[in-house]
Amino acid sequence: MTEKDNKEASKATVLRLPIYLRYLKRIQKEGVSVISSTRLATDISLNPVQVRKDLSSISSGAGKPKVGFKVQELIFEISNFLGYDNTNDAVLVGVGRLGTTLLNYSGFNNYGLNIIAGFDTNSEVIGKTIANKPVYDISELPSIVKKHSIKMGIITVPKENAQKICNLMINSGIVAIWTFSHIHLKIPDNVVIKYEDMGASLALLSNQLRTLLSKK
Amino acid sequence: MTEKDNKEASKATVLRLPIYLRYLKRIQKEGVSVISSTRLATDISLNPVQVRKDLSSISSGAGKPKVGFKVQELIFEISNFLGYDNTNDAVLVGVGRLGTTLLNYSGFNNYGLNIIAGFDTNSEVIGKTIANKPVYDISELPSIVKKHSIKMGIITVPKENAQKICNLMINSGIVAIWTFSHIHLKIPDNVVIKYEDMGASLALLSNQLRTLLSKK
C-alpha cells in the first residue's frame, strides 16, 4: 500500500511534524547533532513511542539504538515530507487587519508558504505594497492565479463575503483554501479546506480553565 | 459521575461547540427559531448523530422529535457551557504586529474573552492605547494581574522570550495561557496551556494539497 518516497501519515501525525521540526531546528542551532526519541519526547511533553511511530511513518532513515536520530537527517526528512522545500505559492484575499498581519508575517517561509499577492476591493489598500507583496483589485485575481498556476488561497474577508471569494478562487483554479472567516464554506469534493478557528481554541482553553478553577 | 449544571464534554465536542454557536446565531438572525440536528449537521458538513450527541452532552433541554431544537435555547445553553456569559479577563504580552491585531480584534467578545491590557518592553508602544486597551511596561504586569485577579494570559512575544514571560505570568497568578510563540513552554501541573499553531494547520493543508495533486 505505502510506496517509497510517498508515505502516508495520519492527520494527528502531520499536526505534530511541524513541532518536531521547530524543535530539531532549535537544537541544531545549539550544536546538537544527535537526539533520542526519548529526549525529544520529554522536551515537548509527548510520548516517546508516539514520536518514534511518527518519525518511522515518514522517514526512511532509521534511528540507531543507544544513540538516537541524526538531527540533520530528520530535519531534511520532515521538511521534505511536509513539502517545505518546494514552496507553495498562495494569494490572500482581504487586506484588513488580519490580512495585513499575515502578509507581513515572514515566518511562513519556514512552512514553505509564499504569499505572492494580496487582493481587496478597498481602493485605499489597492496599489499598496505590503512586505514587498502587491495588493491588487479583486477583479485581477483570476488572471494572476492562472498565470502563476497558484493552488492555494487564503481568505481573510468578513464572513458575509467569504463564500463569494471562495467561489471566485475555486473558479480561478485554486484547490486548497485556508480560511480565517468564521463561516462554513461550500466547496466541491476536489478542493481541500482548512478552517483556522481561534474561537475553537479559545473555547477549549477557557473550558479547561473553568474545570481547573472549579476543582479548587 | 456527571452532575447537573456541571456537565463534561469531550475535547472534540468542545472544539465543535463554537461552530454550532456561530451557525445558530446566524440562522437566528435570519429568523429561524427551530432547527433539526439533521439540518444543522448537513449545513456544516457533520454527522447528525454527532451533533445530537454533542448537544445532549452539554444541554439539559431536549429536542423534540419531528421538530428539532429551539435555536434560542441552544444558543443559551452553549454560551453558558462555554462560559461566554461570564467573561474571562485576560492580559496580552507582546504588542508587536500579531499582538496589535489581537488587541484590535473585536470578535473576542463573542467568545467571552476580554483583553484588558497589553504589555511590552518597547518604549515606542508603552503608553499607547490600542482599541481602548492601554499598553503598559511589562514590569507592571504582576500588580495589574493581581489587582484584577486575572486568570488568563496571551503570549505574542518572540519565542526567545516566551518562557520568561510565561514564568512571569504564572508567578503573578495566571493559570491559563494562550501562546502564539512557537515554542514548547514548561509549566506546572496546575496551569493549562493552549498552543496556537498556524504552522501545524498549514502543514495539514499543504499535505492534503499534495495528496490531492498527486492523485490527478
Next chain:
DNA sequence: TAGATTGTTAATCGATTAACAATC
C-alpha cells in the same frame, strides 16, 4: 558485553458512526 534505545505488535483508549427503539 550490558544496557539504552529503537521499531513493531498487541492492548487500550477515545471518538465517530451505525442501528434502532421511543416519541411528538
Next chain:
DNA sequence: TAGATTGTTAATCGATTAACAATC
C-alpha cells in the same frame, strides 16, 4: 395515524500507549 426526528446503545474506526524483542 404515519413518519420525521430524537436519544442511546452497540459496533467501528482511528489514535495512543504498553509490552517486548532486536540491536548498536
